[in-house]
């Protein structure tokens with residue numbers, strides 16, 4: 001099946017070969033309270049089509065990192081450089097609130113608790129992904145273009161959710177909600193997709209289904225960053241892994257390079273709880 005629905009202008013897979021940089025994170029830091037640093041001097045580049053796992057023990061700073069990249073949490077220091085298609089650069093860590101909306105459409109996020117509107121139907125929930133590009137009044141009145149509706153239906157069909165299109169979101173299973181959340185994020189035409197523990201509450205079958213979907217999304221040139229707790233999934237699906245301990249990157253490389261020593265440094269005694 002053609003996945004051109006993921007981005008109206010599909011990114012050629014050759015982009016992967018040229019390793020096109022889409023984001024540069026430089027010296028990123030976050031302190032919620034004075035004196036306690038949750039992120040400390042985080043620097044890395046993100047490239048088109050990568051599927052990057054972020055791993056580390058509970059409280060390491062993984063969610064804070066993704067939320068800071070997306071702008072839902074404000075960075076305390078450092079830069080998040082958006083490498084735009086026209087060659088220009090933009091530091092999204094210093095964007096005024098009114099411009100943040102545009103960035104969030106380029107950098108979609110799937111939240112741990114899905115963040116669907118329970119009483120709205122599935123199709124409308126997906127269409128709400130267009131919020132950043134549609135006037136507030138139009139989206140409030142649920143006025144979306146035929147093109148948007150066709151795209152939302154295409155995405156739901158791709159994720160086998162079309163039969164539930166008119167059901168209320170509150171009546172879906174966890175795996176179904178996650179697929180709707182993915183469709184909604186893709187409605188924004190993001191070039192980056194951030195997923196905060198997208199498989200945390202799913203059974204093994206749905207876990208694999210979601211990981212396959214994330215792989216297909218990255219295969220289409222969208223950069224995916226995903227917080228995961230399963231090293232097994234990281235090794236099976238991801239092209240790169242960033243390991244965080246106490247808010248600092250202590251590993252950035254290929255999943256095959258994850259060895260016992262590294263995992264012990266990352267997880268300490270929690271290592272026994274990994275699968």
Ligand SMILES: Nc1ncnc2c1ncn2[C@@H]1O[C@H](COP(=O)(O)OP(=O)(O)OP(=O)(O)O)[C@@H](O)[C@H]1O
Pocket residue numbers: 032033038056057058059060061062063064065
């Ligand atoms: N809003 C907040 N105010 C103050 N401290 C916070 C806030 N959010 C997170 N923290 C703290 O920041 C640290 C990192 O939290 P974060 O949620 O980013 O970790 P995580 O690696 O995603 O953990 P988990 O795997 O358990 O989700 C933790 O010590 C947490 O208590």
